[in-house]
Structure formats: structure tokens, C-alpha cells
Amino acid sequence: MTVAAKSATKRLRITLRGAVQGVGFRPFVYRLATEMSLAGWVLNSSSGLVVEVEGPADQLRLFEQRLERERPQASVVTVRESSWIAPEGADRFEILASDSDEGKSVNVLPDLATCSQCREELFDPENHRFEYPFTNCTNCGPRYTIVVDIPYDRPNTTMRDFVLCPDCRAEYENASNRRFHAQPNACPVCGPKLDGAIEDVAEALLQGEIVALKGIGGFQLLVDARNAAAVGRLRQRKHREEKPFALMMASLEMAREYCEISPAEVQLLESQAAPIVLLKPKSATDIAWNVAHCSPYLGVMLPYSPLHHLLMQECRFPLVATSGNRSDEPICIANEEAAARLKDIADHFLMHNRPIMRACDDSVVRLTRGRAGILRRARGYAPLGIRVAHAVPPVLAVGGHLKNTVAIGVGQDVFLSQHIGDLDTLEARGAFEKAIADLCRLYSFKPELIACDLHPDYASTQWAERAGLPLHRVQHHQAHVAACAAENNVEGEYLGVSWDGTGYGLDGAIWGGEFFHVSPNDAGHRFERIAHLRPFGLPGGDAAVREGWRSAASLLFEVFGAESPHSDGIAQPAGKPRLEDSRVRYMLQNRINVVPTTSVGRLFDAVASIAGVARQNRFEGQAAMLLENEIGALRTEQAYPLPSGDWGPLIQAVVADKRAGIAVPEIAARFHNALVKWILEVAASTGTKHVVLSGGVFQNRYLTERASAALECRGFVVYTHQRVPPNDGGIALGQTVMNRQT
Ligand code: ZN
Ligand code: ZN
Ligand code: FE
Numbered sequence: 001m002t003v004a005a006k007s008a009t010k011r012l013r014i015t016l017r018g019a020v021q022g023v024g025f026r027p028f029v030y031r032l033a034t035e036m037s038l039a040g041w042v043l044n045s046s047s048g049l050v051v052e053v054e055g056p057a058d059q060l061r062l063f064e065q066r067l068e069r070e071r072p073q074a075s076v077v078t079v080r081e082s083s084w085i086a087p088e089g090a091d092r093f094e095i096l097a098s099d100s101d102e103g104k105s106v107n108v109l110p111d112l113a114t115c116s117q118c119r120e121e122l123f124d125p126e127n128h129r130f131e132y133p134f135t136n137c138t139n140c141g142p143r144y145t146i147v148v149d150i151p152y153d154r155p156n157t158t159m160r161d162f163v164l165c166p167d168c169r170a171e172y173e174n175a176s177n178r179r180f181h182a183q184p185n186a187c188p189v190c191g192p193k194l195d196g197a198i199e200d201v202a203e204a205l206l207q208g209e210i211v212a213l214k215g216i217g218g219f220q221l222l223v224d225a226r227n228a229a230a231v232g233r234l235r236q237r238k239h240r241e242e243k244p245f246a247l248m249m250a251s252l253e254m255a256r257e258y259c260e261i262s263p264a265e266v267q268l269l270e271s272q273a274a275p276i277v278l279l280k281p282k283s284a285t286d287i288a289w290n291v292a293h294c295s296p297y298l299g300v301m302l303p304y305s306p307l308h309h310l311l312m313q314e315c316r317f318p319l320v321a322t323s324g325n326r327s328d329e330p331i332c333i334a335n336e337e338a339a340a341r342l343k344d345i346a347d348h349f350l351m352h353n354r355p356i357m358r359a360c361d362d363s364v365v366r367l368t369r370g371r372a373g374i375l376r377r378a379r380g381y382a383p384l385g386i387r388v389a390h391a392v393p394p395v396l397a398v399g400g401h402l403k404n405t406v407a408i409g410v411g412q413d414v415f416l417s418q419h420i421g422d423l424d425t426l427e428a429r430g431a432f433e434k435a436i437a438d439l440c441r442l443y444s445f446k447p448e449l450i451a452c453d454l455h456p457d458y459a460s461t462q463w464a465e466r467a468g469l470p471l472h473r474v475q476h477h478q479a480h481v482a483a484c485a486a487e488n489n490v491e492g493e494y495l496g497v498s499w500d501g502t503g504y505g506l507d508g509a510i511w512g513g514e515f516f517h518v519s520p521n522d523a524g525h526r527f528e529r530i531a532h533l534r535p536f537g538l539p540g541g542d543a544a545v546r547e548g549w550r551s552a553a554s555l556l557f558e559v560f561g562a563e564s565p566h567s568d569g570i571a572q573p574a575g576k577p578r579l580e581d582s583r584v585r586y587m588l589q590n591r592i593n594v595v596p597t598t599s600v601g602r603l604f605d606a607v608a609s610i611a612g613v614a615r616q617n618r619f620e621g622q623a624a625m626l627l628e629n630e631i632g633a634l635r636t637e638q639a640y641p642l643p644s645g646d647w648g649p650l651i652q653a654v655v656a657d658k659r660a661g662i663a664v665p666e667i668a669a670r671f672h673n674a675l676v677k678w679i680l681e682v683a684a685s686t687g688t689k690h691v692v693l694s695g696g697v698f699q700n701r702y703l704t705e706r707a708s709a710a711l712e713c714r715g716f717v718v719y720t721h722q723r724v725p726p727n728d729g730g731i732a733l734g735q736t737v738m739n740r741q742t
Helices: 027-034 058-068 116-124 164-173 198-204 226-239 252-258 261-271 306-315 335-342 428-440 459-466 476-487 549-563 581-588 600-612 622-631 647-661 665-686 701-713 728-737
Strands: 007-018 041-045 048-056 078-084 094-095 211-214 217-222 247-248 277-282 298-301 319-323 348-350 364-367 371-376 385-397 407-416 449-453 471-474 495-502 509-520 522-534 535-539 595-596 692-693 717-719
Touching: 007 058, 007 261, 027 041, 027 048, 027 058, 027 094, 048 058, 048 277, 058 078, 058 600, 116 622, 198 211, 198 217, 198 306, 198 348, 198 600, 211 335, 217 226, 217 298, 217 449, 226 319, 252 261, 252 298, 261 277, 261 364, 261 371, 364 647, 385 476, 385 622, 407 428, 407 728, 449 728, 459 471, 459 549, 471 728, 476 509, 476 728, 495 665, 509 595, 509 600, 522 665, 535 549, 535 581, 549 581, 549 600, 600 622, 600 647, 600 717, 622 665, 622 701, 647 665, 665 701, 692 701, 701 717
Parallel strands: 041 094, 211 348, 247 298, 277 364, 385 449, 449 471, 495 692, 692 717
Antiparallel strands: 007 048, 007 078, 041 048, 211 217, 217 319, 247 319, 277 298, 364 371, 385 407, 495 509, 509 522, 535 595
16 A cells, blocks of 8 residues: 655544444445555544544545545444544554443444345345345444444344354455445355245235234234234234324335325435334225224335345235234343243244344334424434533433333433333333343443432332432423423523423422423523413323313313313203213312313313314323314414413313304314414513424424424524424433533
């Protein structure tokens, strides 16, 4: 290798941090340096990727620019440092063995969907890896789900027991090969194997059987999406009533047959994360009615592993693809575990011998305000770090109770776990503890502080109380807006709008319709609750979360007293209240088991009930979703009165409209518009121009988009979630950043 004249020689040391391992960064640096005739080395260390290059100064500067411009697509660089050091007279460029020192801060990469080159090889009969279900390369394949430890090298993955054959080894060691240092590299000779035939699985699916397939982040349950009886059987065995199922489609073309897909949605479907994308379904397709019930969306993903590609090639019809678990339990990852736990659900199994290190469900993404917004963050995204504006002390945040995720704060990086789920079952609590131990071990992280929710009954809070470390209890709705502010790097003061179904308030009431004026101070942020929904009683407490009609009965009772109509808005024959309503009325009259709340989520339930749209939530947020869905393409500026968050005039108007026979879409729109107007009203009353919208209610696209547009129109800057969910899946991030390094 030629190296420039010694007199002009300089040496540059560059350190890159972020998602730089497992994406082919070292071979890229090697090729670039070699092409530019620069000497030096590149090294994967536990604290990042380190490059030293030696050559003429102008060439080194060009090298730095090209390093940024041409770096691998999947890499994310969060920190780049460079410094001039003394030249060493090196005469060639090499890749040094990884070290494994202390202070691990390298991001572990998420799992990457099969790249186009690997896909071509998969279907090329001439290729050595023709129809090999575990093919991958530097640009694609499993990462987070096979990492045992970092740095990310083969002996630190679940591929360590597969000894590379001479051909694979040659690829692995050849810097010009696209499998150079691809840690999960494998072929039919040396790699993992299926323990069944894909054709048999396809046949079983066609016969209406339920198949448990070992995927990337765990087992999936598959069934023919066109077969209502089969889908019904899956629902029954999985104990999942109406919550929509996701679908896997063979190709973009197939997805287009079933859904309207915008260019931005195409990008999401085909991205390396390959998430479930919520799409608008076309009418009159052969998808069974009970796949998504009355949801306005179909959750669709494309095949993201070679195994999925092979299966979909064989099936050529859409499949329901849902997590391999019973409702509310964690997803199965080990073969024996799946055989035991799924034996009453699946008729047929397809397993293999590549171990999955940790569970990772399929992620769910939807376009809101023209941008991708993650609703469930798992495979393809976890555990990418989120860089925040201020360093945090070594804190472990244990999240909420529903849709739980946990997080660790390492300086300015917050590593958020994958979606763990609701912590109602023993299994889920086990998964929660495992995720904490796993995250800490992977990053050699020792928490000095634990952040948890204020709610004393959350399983996460109770775990935190037993952990024996200093505890920081963070109010739920403050955590919501802090999370949104953090991922958007909002500095300075802002108005936080925090609306959800349920969260423990500072006064012990159930909050969920809160406005905070947030101003930064030395300790972090000062939260002032400047407005909230007028409180009302939830008869039966938690029972009202599932039975939305109870909220309706309560509000109607408050507004109309003994004359109040039924909870579905229908006037009662004199002296004859419906039995369930009269029971609730007794509770309300005597203030028995009535819990005060300011929750906008519960107000949604009430209006959905009065409007006759839904009396219950068969899954979280269902009634609100149905009410939003009613609006459809209707556009109206009319809004119900909701003066300073007082629902009295609103409930009166809803009932009047219902009696006057006003159409449900109109009622739904007027209700949503009332909420938008209230946000504008509060925003106008504060001095700040920055508005942060967070909480599960903002999964409502109509509300989020309309509120954002109205605010922006009046000169406000609006921040909504993109990389973490607006629902309780984002709580752990907020809990983390509400601690500041002092
Ligand atoms: Zn590939
Ligand atoms: Zn091989
Ligand atoms: Fe919440």
C-alpha cells in the first residue's frame, strides 16, 4: 500500500458512538481507507468504533467527510469525536480484534429485515444459499435477539455454537465480501436448520390450522387471514376477543390489493425495521371480518426474515401473524417453552435450532402528521438509544403497568427496552424482571437510583420498592410529557398536554386530562398543573375502565340528576331506569366506591356510550377508537361547549343532539373539536409557544392532527411522539429524563 510522503503525513483518531456495530462499519472503513491509500486501523471497542488513519492532511479531511456521507445505511452515529495525534509511520490499514474493556456504551443494533441481495440469493436456484431460511449478511439479519454480550462478535451471539464452514469462514474473513464480519453468517452446510418442512406448514395453514412459527424475536401464531373460522378459533384459544390481529403479506403488491398505501407508508413497510404498519383497508376484500373487527386499520407487515419470505412464497395468501402467547402473557422464545405453552393453541409447529436470546414482538407504526409514529416499540427499533439533551445520573426507570417498557440512563443516552406488555400476569412480571437484568448486563450498568410511577399498586412500582435503591416516584402524566419533550429535544419552557385513560395523580385521584406548564430549573423541570378536566366520579373504579357506560351514567347523573337518560343516551320510561344503570346510580347517590377522575380517556368512553357507539372497552382504548372512526371523512368546524374543561354543557349538548337525531359522525366530530378548542384555549392562556402532546389519547389521529394544525396555525410549535409511543410504552423514557445529573 502506498502512503504519502512522510513530511506531509498526519494521523487522525476518530471515535464514533451510536449504532455502529453489526452494520458492516469496519469493512466499510477498511474499504474506504484502502481505496484512499491511507494507513492505520479500525477497532470495535466496547465504548464505540475507533479509527486511526494516517496520510496527507487534506486526504484525512476528505476521509472524514466520506466516512459521514457514505457510512452504512443501518448505522446511527450519535457522537463523533476526532483529534490529531502523532503519526506512527504505519504502512497499511488493518482491522484489529475487538477489545472488551470497561464502560460499555455501544448501542446494540436492532434486528434488520432481509436485504434485497440476500433475498435474490434466496430465490436463485444456482446459489449456494438457495432457499436457505437463515441467510443474512452485514446489512441484514438478527442482531438484538441473538446478542448474548457486547462487543457484538460471533462468540458473543447465540451463533457461537455453529462453527463456520470453510466457505462461510472465507466470506467472513474477506474484507471485500458482503458477509465480511457478518456475525450470524451461515449456510446450509454449517448453519441453523429447520425441524420441519415449509410446504407442510403452508398446507396446514390452507387447511385452516393454527401454526406456531419460530421467528426472529419469538414464536408467532399464524393462520389463514381469509378463513373466519380459523381466525375465530385462534381468538378463542388465545383468549383474545376483539383486539385486531396483524397480517403478514407476501409482497408490497399483495398489500396494495388489500390496503391504500401512501409512498411514506411504502417506505415504512420496506424499511429495515419492517414493522407492522397500520394501513387503511380497501373495502370488500377476502380478509375475514374477525381479523380486525371494527378497527379502521389493518396492521400489515412484509416478510422480514428469509424464513418468512420462503413461507409467504409458498402460501401466497395473507396470514394473520400474532405474538406466540396467550393474551397478556409474554411471547415464547425457547422451543421447549413454546411446545408447552402453545400446545393448546397451535395445531402445528415449525421450529429451528438458532436460539433466541430475548423476546422481541413485532413493532407497530402508524403515520401521523405525515410522519412515522411508533405505537409499539420492539423488533427493528429496540434497543436503539435515544440521545437526550441533558446527562442523567445512572438511573433505572421501570415504566408503568400497561404496555410496560423499562429504560436505563447512561449519560445522555437512554436505552429503552422492547415492549414487555401488561404486568398483570406472573409470566409478564417475570419477563419484566428479565428485561431489567438483561439491559443492565448488556450495558454493564449498575443503577444508583430507580425511577417508578407514583401508583402504589403498579407491579413495576412494587418491584422498585423492593429493589433497595433510592427511589424517585414520578407522576404518570408528567412522565408522559417529559418523554415527548425528551425525544424532541425540547429545551426551555413548554405547555404539556397529558391525556390518557388512567394515571395516579398527585392528589390520589385518577388523572388523565392534565395541562402542565413546564419550566426548566436546576433540578430538572418544574411542573405546574395549570388546567385539568372537571373531575367526575368513576362508579366501581377499575370496572369503569372496561365498562365505559359507567362513566356515561356518572356524567348523566351529575348533569340531569334523577331525570337522567340511560347511559346509551336513550330516554328512560318514567320511573324505570335500566337495572345496571340503577345500580350505578345507587353508588353515585350514596358515594359508594366512586373514585374521582379527570381522565379524558374516560370522557371518550362516556361520549361513545351516550352516542350509542360502544358501551365497553374489549381492549384498551377501543371505545375511543370507534368514536374516532365514526368521523370518517366528515369535516366540520362545529364543536360542543367545553368551557375550561367543564363537561357539563358538553354532555347536555350530546344528549340534545342524540335526541334530535343528529348523525353519530357529526356528534363524534363535534366532541373531538371541543377537545381541540380546549387545548387552544389553554395554550393561548400561557406565555409559551411550545406545546407537547402526549398520553394514550393522542394515539387518536384525528385529535392529534387537528389539534396540531390548529395550534400551528396560531403560531405554536407542536411536538408529538415519533420514536417512542404516546401510550404508557413511553413512560420509562419520561421517568429517566426527569432525573438530572447534578
Ligand atoms: Zn443481506
Ligand atoms: Zn457455511
Ligand atoms: Fe398513561
